[in-house]
Amino acid sequence: MTNQEKIALLEDALEIESGTLNESTLLSDVAEYDSMAKLSLIVLCDEEFSKKLTGEQIKEFKTVGDILNFMG
Amino acid sequence: MKSFLNLEGKLILITGASAGIGKQLAIQLNQCGARLALIGSNQGRLESLKNELGNARHTYIHFDVTQLDKIPNLIQTLVEGEGPITGYVNCVGMRSRRPLNLLTSEHVQEIFTSNYFSFLEFIKNICKKKNYQSGLSIVQISSIASERGAPSVTAYAGSKAAVDASIRCLAKELAPKGIRLNSVVPAQTNTPIFQELLAASEGKPDPTLQRQFLGLGEPEDVSNLIMFLLSERSRFISGHALPIDGGFLIN
Numbered sequence A: 001m002t003n004q005e006k007i008a009l010l011e012d013a014l015e016i017e018s019g020t021l022n023e024s025t026l027l028s029d030v031a032e033y034d035s036m037a038k039l040s041l042i043v044l045c046d047e048e049f050s051k052k053l054t055g056e057q058i059k060e061f062k063t064v065g066d067i068l069n070f071m072g
Numbered sequence B: 001m002k003s004f005l006n007l008e009g010k011l012i013l014i015t016g017a018s019a020g021i022g023k024q025l026a027i028q029l030n031q032c033g034a035r036l037a038l039i040g041s042n043q044g045r046l047e048s049l050k051n052e053l054g055n056a057r058h059t060y061i062h063f064d065v066t067q068l069d070k071i072p073n074l075i076q077t078l079v080e081g082e083g084p085i086t087g088y089v090n091c092v093g094m095r096s097r098r099p100l101n102l103l104t105s106e107h108v109q110e111i112f113t114s115n116y117f118s119f120l121e122f123i124k125n126i127c128k129k130k131n132y133q134s135g136l137s138i139v140q141i142s143s144i145a146s147e148r149g150a151p152s153v154t155a156y157a158g159s160k161a162a163v164d165a166s167i168r169c170l171a172k173e174l175a176p177k178g179i180r181l182n183s184v185v186p187a188q189t190n191t192p193i194f195q196e197l198l199a200a201s202e203g204k205p206d207p208t209l210q211r212q213f214l215g216l217g218e219p220e221d222v223s224n225l226i227m228f229l230l231s232e233r234s235r236f237i238s239g240h241a242l243p244i245d246g247g248f249l250i251n
Helices: A003-013 A035-049 A055-060 A064-071 B020-031 B043-053 B068-082 B105-126 B154-177 B192-200 B207-211 B219-230
Strands: B011-015 B035-040 B059-062 B085-090 B132-141 B180-186 B241-244
Touching: A003 A035, A003 A064, A035 A055, A035 A064, B011 B020, B011 B105, B020 B035, B020 B043, B020 B219, B035 B043, B035 B068, B043 B059, B059 B068, B068 B085, B068 B105, B085 B105, B085 B219, B105 B132, B105 B154, B132 B154, B132 B219, B154 B180, B180 B219, B219 B241
Parallel strands: B011 B035, B011 B085, B035 B059, B085 B132, B132 B180, B180 B241
Antiparallel strands: none
């Protein structure tokens, strides 16, 4: 899966307008990135990438790129 | 306690027996001299329970309760081997935390199969003539989620509320057969699932636990109530969802 496709999935799961995010977007600048969004991210990583995401790992994410790297 | 409850020799089926409250219940019922049929989906955990309790009186069944079409045969085989069932406790509870936009119908179906359809299928088969003894008591572990709203637990709460509502109906329907049904409604209890939630909470205080003015419950607090409901001492109680919540629901 390309980074563009991953970003599209992320935008969809977080209900963010398409084209808003890029790899260098700081998560602290994304208003929608709240606790429910983090929960959506856990489900997304599990379902689409078969990866278990923990609270500790989420805390380490600084940019959208960090999330894309985790997705693998 | 032993003689008060008088559960010696009774055949009690537990689904979801290999961890948490189910496991604690199995340990206590063993001490009371009950005969147990223990169903778990995790082979390793079931084996370790077998090592702990021994298999002189008990039957251990490795089974995934979502295989609904195999439940009739499972109950029939159990009754042929061990005789009629006196108690059934369902401790299976598949957790679900999903915001609405990720709540696919497949996911909801999966949660309901595990937490609701399976329970109905077990009851249907246990409550057939010759499969149970009059005085049969059925107990379900419900959750405060069925009574109080919380974001992202929509499917889980729905499945637990479905069970509680059905228990009220079945309590009336099955009373003429001498069958009672109740659910217990725990709030936060110190089980492996709670420890996982704690680890994932990033050190934030648990909002449910903050409202439990009696503190965090232990599995034994819940299993004690279940034991009472299984015994004939509770013969005047049926169709209820009984809170065991450290004060959560009145706070």
